[in-house]
Amino acid sequence: MRISNINFMQHRKTALLLSLVCVVASLGLIFFKGLNLGIDFTGGNVVQAEFAQPTAIEDIRQVLNSVGQGGSVIQSYSERGVIIRISANEEEARKQAVNALRTKFPGIQIIRLEKVGPVVGAELRQEAFIALILALAGILAYITVRFQFRFAVVSVAALLHDAVITLGIFSITGMEISSSFIAAILTIVGYSLNDTIVVLDRIRENWKNLRREGIVDLLNNSINQTISRTINTSVTTLLPVVALYVWGGEVLRSFSFALLVGILVGTYSSIYVASGLLAEWWMKSPQKG
Amino acid sequence: MLRRDRWRLGLVAIVVVAALVTVFPISGKINLGLDLKGGAHIVLQAKESEDSKVTEDSIERLLAVLRNRVDQYGVAEPVIQREGRDRVIVDLPGIQDPDAALELIGKTAELEFRSVIEATAAVPPGPQRPNYDSDEEFQRAETRWNEARSQIEAAREALAKRSEEITGSRVSRDDEGRYYLLGPVLVSGKDLVDAKTRYDNLGRPVVGLTFSSEGAKLFDRATADNVGRQIAIVLDGVVISAPVVQERITGGNAQISGRFSAAEASRLSIMLRAGALPIAVEVIENRSVGPSLGEDSINSGIRAGLIGASLVFLFMLLYYRTLGIAADAALAVAILLVFAGLISLKATLTLPGIAGIVLTIGMAVDGNVLIYERMREETRAGKTPLAAIDAGFKKALTTILDANITTLIAAAVLFYFGSGPVRGFAVTLSIGIVASVFCNVLVTRALLQYFIGGRGAAGSLLPRS
Numbered sequence: 001m002r003i004s005n006i007n008f009m010q011h012r013k014t015a016l017l018l019s020l021v022c023v024v025a026s027l028g029l030i031f032f033k034g035l036n037l038g039i040d041f042t043g044g045n046v047v048q049a050e051f052a053q054p055t056a057i058e059d060i061r062q063v064l065n066s067v068g069q070g071g072s073v074i075q076s077y078s079e080r081g082v083i084i085r086i087s088a089n090e091e092e093a094r095k096q097a098v099n100a101l102r103t104k105f106p107g108i109q110i111i112r113l114e115k116v117g118p119v120v121g122a123e124l125r126q127e128a129f130i131a132l133i134l135a136l137a138g139i140l141a142y143i144t145v146r147f148q149f150r151f152a153v154v155s156v157a158a159l160l161h162d163a164v165i166t167l168g169i170f171s172i173t174g175m176e177i178s179s180s181f182i183a184a185i186l187t188i189v190g191y192s193l194n195d196t197i198v199v200l201d202r203i204r205e206n207w208k209n210l211r212r213e214g215i216v217d218l219l220n221n222s223i224n225q226t227i228s229r230t231i232n233t234s235v236t237t238l239l240p241v242v243a244l245y246v247w248g249g250e251v252l253r254s255f256s257f258a259l260l261v262g263i264l265v266g267t268y269s270s271i272y273v274a275s276g277l278l279a280e281w282w283m284k285s286p287q288k289g
Numbered sequence: 290m291l292r293r294d295r296w297r298l299g300l301v302a303i304v305v306v307a308a309l310v311t312v313f314p315i316s317g318k319i320n321l322g323l324d325l326k327g328g329a330h331i332v333l334q335a336k337e338s339e340d341s342k343v344t345e346d347s348i349e350r351l352l353a354v355l356r357n358r359v360d361q362y363g364v365a366e367p368v369i370q371r372e373g374r375d376r377v378i379v380d381l382p383g384i385q386d387p388d389a390a391l392e393l394i395g396k397t398a399e400l401e402f403r404s405v406i407e408a409t410a411a412v413p414p415g416p417q418r419p420n421y422d423s424d425e426e427f428q429r430a431e432t433r434w435n436e437a438r439s440q441i442e443a444a445r446e447a448l449a450k451r452s453e454e455i456t457g458s459r460v461s462r463d464d465e466g467r468y469y470l471l472g473p474v475l476v477s478g479k480d481l482v483d484a485k486t487r488y489d490n491l492g493r494p495v496v497g498l499t500f501s502s503e504g505a506k507l508f509d510r511a512t513a514d515n516v517g518r519q520i521a522i523v524l525d526g527v528v529i530s531a532p533v534v535q536e537r538i539t540g541g542n543a544q545i546s547g548r549f550s551a552a553e554a555s556r557l558s559i560m561l562r563a564g565a566l567p568i569a570v571e572v573i574e575n576r577s578v579g580p581s582l583g584e585d586s587i588n589s590g591i592r593a594g595l596i597g598a599s600l601v602f603l604f605m606l607l608y609y610r611t612l613g614i615a616a617d618a619a620l621a622v623a624i625l626l627v628f629a630g631l632i633s634l635k636a637t638l639t640l641p642g643i644a645g646i647v648l649t650i651g652m653a654v655d656g657n658v659l660i661y662e663r664m665r666e667e668t669r670a671g672k673t674p675l676a677a678i679d680a681g682f683k684k685a686l687t688t689i690l691d692a693n694i695t696t697l698i699a700a701a702v703l704f705y706f707g708s709g710p711v712r713g714f715a716v717t718l719s720i721g722i723v724a725s726v727f728c729n730v731l732v733t734r735a736l737l738q739y740f741i742g743g744r745g746a747a748g749s750l751l752p753r754s
Contacts, residue, residue: 187699232658
């Protein structure tokens with residue numbers, strides 16, 4: 001690849017504004033439209049079943065209606081396979097619904113059952129929250145020690161940006177958030193940081209030229225020096241994630257979708273959010289060094 | 290190759306051989322999670338009530354009874370363990386019928402024999418629209434049915450009032466909606482020594498009971514006192530059947546006949562043999578995956594992994610040419626090390642864990658990309674190939690470490706807080722990170738040195754494009 005010389009920082013204000021809009025919009029979506037939390041978080045009953053013949057969702061709903069579970073969410077993932085989230089929480093309701101389905105569709109196979117009590121769901125929500133806070137704190141501390149506090153703040157800002165936008169996209173699409181989503185978000189956080197740190201690392205290395213180049217050129221040079229790596233790594237990470245999304249099976253679909261979104265947003269944010277913020281911050285209050 | 294660099298090649302060779310020995314033959318060496326091999330994961334919470342308190346002792350006895358039941362049911366390699374103060378986790382691999390398993394472990398199985406003082410009528414089955422000619426007729430039938438129901442409700446209240454006057458009595462219902470006013474306990478499950486599934490002369494499954502000598506005495510007296518009257522057999526507060534005593538029964542044998550299937554009868558006898566749970570439990574989590582879905586998940590995970598890995602291998606080859614071979618070799622070693630790590634740590638591979646491995650494949654070459662881009666820069670700056678390789682590795686090393694340690698922090702938090710599958714993901718991700726850093730730094734470098742040593746020059750390795 002030729003040595004690129006793109007003036008990335010020229011558009012930093014537009015990019016930061018765009019990011020701000022996306023983050024605010026995502027937060028708005030999360031608060032007002034909400035997230036489609038799976039039973040891991042809310043508690044409830046899920047049944048995954050495969051029918052002997054292709055079966056219309058309408059017929060399934062009719063059967064569920066007859067046992068008073070008409071409000072269930074039915075989602076088909078193949079001609080014969082459905083995932084049913086039963087509207088009532090009790091074990092009894094689930095048994096009734098399954099029995100009714102068994103009677104109506106004799107060849108049905110129940111291949112997965114999940115029941116989570118509301119207490120467990122609440123505990124998981126709390127644990128997920130604590131886990132995210134702890135991970136962020138640990139990362140912040142590490143980068144502060146290895147780099148400087150400013151670098152730590154902008155990289156945490158970049159990864160929060162990625163996490164919030166990923167949540168926002170899940171809110172728009174209405175995809176379900178299960179416990180493996182926490183794993184996906186923390187992986188995105190890890191990836192986003194990985195990406196950001198490579199850029200910041202180069203900035204730190206070039207820091208001695210600050211007086212001569214000025215912050216904007218220094219950032220531009222650093223990004224240009226690392227851009228081919230940024231692109232290559234995004235490609236090599238995206239390839240398996242796309243494979244997971246397409247061939248990884250139904251259970252992993254929302255997980256791999258989160259990773260897909262997170263990697264794309266994470267690549268962008270390591271350049272524009274982290275470096276852009278660093279530039280603005282530096283110009284507002286330069287520090288000796 | 291310089292003599293001082295030989296140690297690297299040696300170390301890599303030792304690690305690879307050790308990993309190969311650990312991994313192959315691979316069949317049966319990796320612990321598969323329940324989501325991959327199929328099975329039921331059930332979490333029970335002990336419920337405190339006035340009669341039974343949650344104590345160390347009651348939880349220990351609960352575990353013992355559950356183990357006994359599961360063993361008798363015949364599950365290979367079950368896991369029954371305590372979690373926290375008042376929870377119990379039961380993992381049953383390979384279960385075909387999760388509902389049956391749930392019945393088996395979630396029921397208290399407290400058996401009582403009580404005399405029947407009075408009983409209401411049974412609730413008739415509700416009217417079905419297709420059985421009636423017109424909506425009007427159907428509605429009249431529904432009204433009649435509702436009346437019958439409310440009469441029985443009223444009768445239940447009357448029974449409840451009378452029950453307050455008789456000590457030790459209680460009101461229970463059966464599965465036809467009939468209510469009984471029952472006298473004090475005559476004989477209980479404590480006095481049982483055995484319970485077996487038998488068949489009566491009509492071929493219906495029944496549960497045959499054998500009492501201890503103490504129980505036999507109690508049962509003898511109970512039947513003698515109640516000839517011509519009903520004795521109710523009550524399980525967990527629900528009347529299973531209430532036969533009329535034909536004659537005094539001596540000898541300590543009895544049988545329960547309900548309307549159950551052979552499988553239900555066998556479950557009931559297991560529960561009665563193992564004894565009642567010392568404390569009531571509630572199922573707060575139940576995850577069951579059929580063996581076929583588990584197999585599907587493994588297959589699609591492997592397919593996604595193979596396709597993803599091939600794409601990454603191809604990309605590195607096309608983009609970096611000769612250097613790509615070293616990167617691909619390092620990636621292959623990294624994948625091998627991940628499996629070796631999983632096996633030697635006895636970690637459990639879950640579905641998100643497979644996703645973690647697939648993801649690692651993409652992230653593992655990041656180190657190589659960093660190093661190679663550095664080497665290109667150094668070459669452009671005019672360094673000789675050998676010096677460029679040295680500088681590339683040296684300068685990229687801190688970046689690789691910084692970038693991976695932060696991911697490791699996130700993985701560690703996941704491991705500490707996550708449960709089940711999420712934990713499996715954290716483990717594979719962590720192993721993947723460590724393995725890929727090792728491969729980036731040592732395996733690639735050893736290979737490059739070998740290449741250079743073999744050719745005497747590395748000019749073709751680093752095209753100055």
